[in-house]
Amino acid sequence: MIEIKNLTKKFGSHVSLDDVSCNFNKNDSVALMGANGAGKTTLIRSILGYYHPDGGEVFINGLNPIKERTKVLHNISFVPQLPPPIKLSIEELMHYISVSADVDKELIKHYANEMKLDISANMNKSFFKLSGGMKQKLLIAISLAKKSNIIIYDEPTANLDPKARDDFYRLLNKNEEEKTLLFVTHRLEEVRDLVNRQIYMDMGKVVSDEIF
Numbered sequence: 001m002i003e004i005k006n007l008t009k010k011f012g013s014h015v016s017l018d019d020v021s022c023n024f025n026k027n028d029s030v031a032l033m034g035a036n037g038a039g040k041t042t043l044i045r046s047i048l049g050y051y052h053p054d055g056g057e058v059f060i061n062g063l064n065p066i067k068e069r070t071k072v073l074h075n076i077s078f079v080p081q082l083p084p085p086i087k088l089s090i091e092e093l094m095h096y097i098s099v100s101a102d103v104d105k106e107l108i109k110h111y112a113n114e115m116k117l118d119i120s121a122n123m124n125k126s127f128f129k130l131s132g133g134m135k136q137k138l139l140i141a142i143s144l145a146k147k148s149n150i151i152i153y154d155e156p157t158a159n160l161d162p163k164a165r166d167d168f169y170r171l172l173n174k175n176e177e178e179k180t181l182l183f184v185t186h187r188l189e190e191v192r193d194l195v196n197r198q199i200y201m202d203m204g205k206v207v208s209d210e211i212f
């Protein structure tokens with residue numbers, strides 16, 4: 001469960017999150033929407049413990065994501081808007097993830113395969129040398145293979161071709177375990193079948209929160 005209580009985050013004089021309060025429960029599948037600059041990524045990063053808030057609190061399964069970051073992140077699968085500049089080869093990255101986050105390498109390969117990413121042909125390639133879509137496919141495969149009860153996607157499909165988007169949504173639809181899903185998107189029609197709640201942000205505030 002994710003609890004956000006009166007969360008405020010400022011960058012200089014700019015208020016990116018303005019007294020935001022909302023809870024995300026088990027089985028909530030949420031489309032998080034809003035115009036560019038509305039505060040969606042800042043909210044996601046606050047959940048992941050990237051930022052010290054200027055006001056308010058965040059709890060993930062009762063834990064503070066800044067003070068107990070390792071424990072909190074162990075339970076979260078996250079795919080960011082822009083893939084990070086990782087220098088490791090795919091083989092090294094998969095090894096690191098399997099050891100540090102207890103993710104089954106074979107399962108990563110399985111999901112990569114389902115996403116039509118040929119991992120075995122690229123094992124020695126640095127992650128940052130993959131194409132944008134290939135990076136996103138690998139991060140999605142890792143997120144699906146990881147045993148977490150919170151999945152957070154921040155516009156993960158921007159670099160995916162239409163077929164890969166379909167593959168991704170099919171795999172997510174299959175994922176029937178009880179999980180909290182937060183999906184930042186500008187295209188509700190793409191995730192309409194996946195979500196049961198829609199939150200709209202504007203100027204750092206939650207302006208609508210609708211359960212279907």
Ligand SMILES: Nc1ncnc2c1ncn2[C@@H]1O[C@H](COP(=O)(O)OP(=O)(O)OP(=O)(O)O)[C@@H](O)[C@H]1O
Nearest residue numbers: 011014015016034035036037038039040041042043
């Ligand atoms: N690290 C930062 N330093 C300074 N300002 C920031 C930082 N991160 C976000 N902001 C500002 O906070 C506001 C909200 O940004 P945020 O990235 O959360 O928006 P968003 O809703 O995710 O937008 P988009 O749809 O474009 O991804 C913007 O005005 C942005 O410029």
